[in-house]
Amino acid sequence: MVYLTRKAEFAASHYYHNPAFSAEENARLFGKCNNQNGHGHNYTVEVTVKGVVDPKSGFVVDLKQLKEVMNREVLDAFDHRFLNKEVPEFLRQIPTTENIAVAIWQRLAPKLKSAQLHRVRVYETPDLFVDFYGEA
Amino acid sequence: MKAYLTRRYMFSASHRLHSDEMSAEENQATYGKCNNPFGHGHNYSVEITVSGPIDQQTGMVCNLVDLDEFVNEHVLERYDHQNLNCLAEFAEAVPTTENLCISIHQIVKRGFSKAHLEKVRIEETMLNSFEYAGEESFIVGR
Numbered sequence: 353m354v355y356l357t358r359k360a361e362f363a364a365s366h367y368y369h370n371p372a373f374s375a376e377e378n379a380r381l382f383g384k385c386n387n388q389n390g391h392g393h394n395y396t397v398e399v400t401v402k403g404v405v406d407p408k409s410g411f412v413v414d415l416k417q418l419k420e421v422m423n424r425e426v427l428d429a430f431d432h433r434f435l436n437k438e439v440p441e442f443l444r445q446i447p448t449t450e451n452i453a454v455a456i457w458q459r460l461a462p463k464l465k466s467a468q469l470h471r472v473r474v475y476e477t478p479d480l481f482v483d484f485y486g487e488a
Numbered sequence: 489m490k491a492y493l494t495r496r497y498m499f500s501a502s503h504r505l506h507s508d509e510m511s512a513e514e515n516q517a518t519y520g521k522c523n524n525p526f527g528h529g530h531n532y533s534v535e536i537t538v539s540g541p542i543d544q545q546t547g548m549v550c551n552l553v554d555l556d557e558f559v560n561e562h563v564l565e566r567y568d569h570q571n572l573n574c575l576a577e578f579a580e581a582v583p584t585t586e587n588l589c590i591s592i593h594q595i596v597k598r599g600f601s602k603a604h605l606e607k608v609r610i611e612e613t614m615l616n617s618f619e620y621a622g623e624e625s626f627i628v629g630r
Binding site: 368370372373381382383445446447448449450451453454478479480481482483484485487488 | 489490491492493494495496497537542545546547548549551552553
């Protein structure tokens with residue numbers, strides 16, 4: 353089994369707010385992130401796939417295809433967007449780094465042909481990242 | 489949905505690698521420049537990885553504010569701008585980054601209850617890093 357990781361970046365804005373909570377509770381839980389005008393990050397995404405090396409091509413995955421899927425399914429939808437208002441998953445869910453990692457996994461997993469998705473890592477800043485392995 | 493959250497912190501500290509169980513020559517042979525009696529320092533980068541189900545109400549594994557408060561109070565305030573050799577946990581153990589990983593793991597494991605601690609990873613310099621995930625069988629003589 354060989355693991356291949358492809359990195360990508362997108363810039364987006366978001367805020368944290370749960371309509372089930374009072375304004376005070378939202379402010380207490382989410383602090384500065386609760387500002388409903390939003391704020392932004394440069395996100396880095398690392399997508400790791402795994403598989404056996406194809407004896408003919410020497411590849412675990414066709415990198416061109418992986419890049420196209422990542423661009424189409426993730427970057428086109430997330431880059432330079434207000435996640436809460438423009439990305440369907442986050443109309444109902446809070447766009448935390450945890451939920452972004454899950455959403456990226458769910459967007460990519462059904463679209464990858466030859467290789468199996470192993471991990472999605474999302475950096476919100478260089479000091480904070482979340483890993484999702486598809487675990488229930 | 490289970491996710492893993494990693495947060496990076498920085499602190500600066502000095503240390504000297506020296507074991508009283510070895511002769512001066514053995515210490516020099518084992519630790520080289522790190523055996524300098526006056527010590528030396530590093531900017532340490534500590535990555536704390538915690539895991540758990542993503543809370544449906546908050547979208548979080550745990551609130552970063554809670555993790556930051558705990559690590560600031562119990563790890564960074566303990567180690568930042570200190571001489572590691574002067575701290576109780578290194579009275580017997582050599583303050584290698586391996587032992588530092590174990591000490592920080594023990595502090596977080598004992599005191600932080602809002603998510604499951606997965607591992608502690610420390611970069612002593614850009615070129616070497618160490619990880620400890622709590623396997624007690626690897627702790628010898630502590």
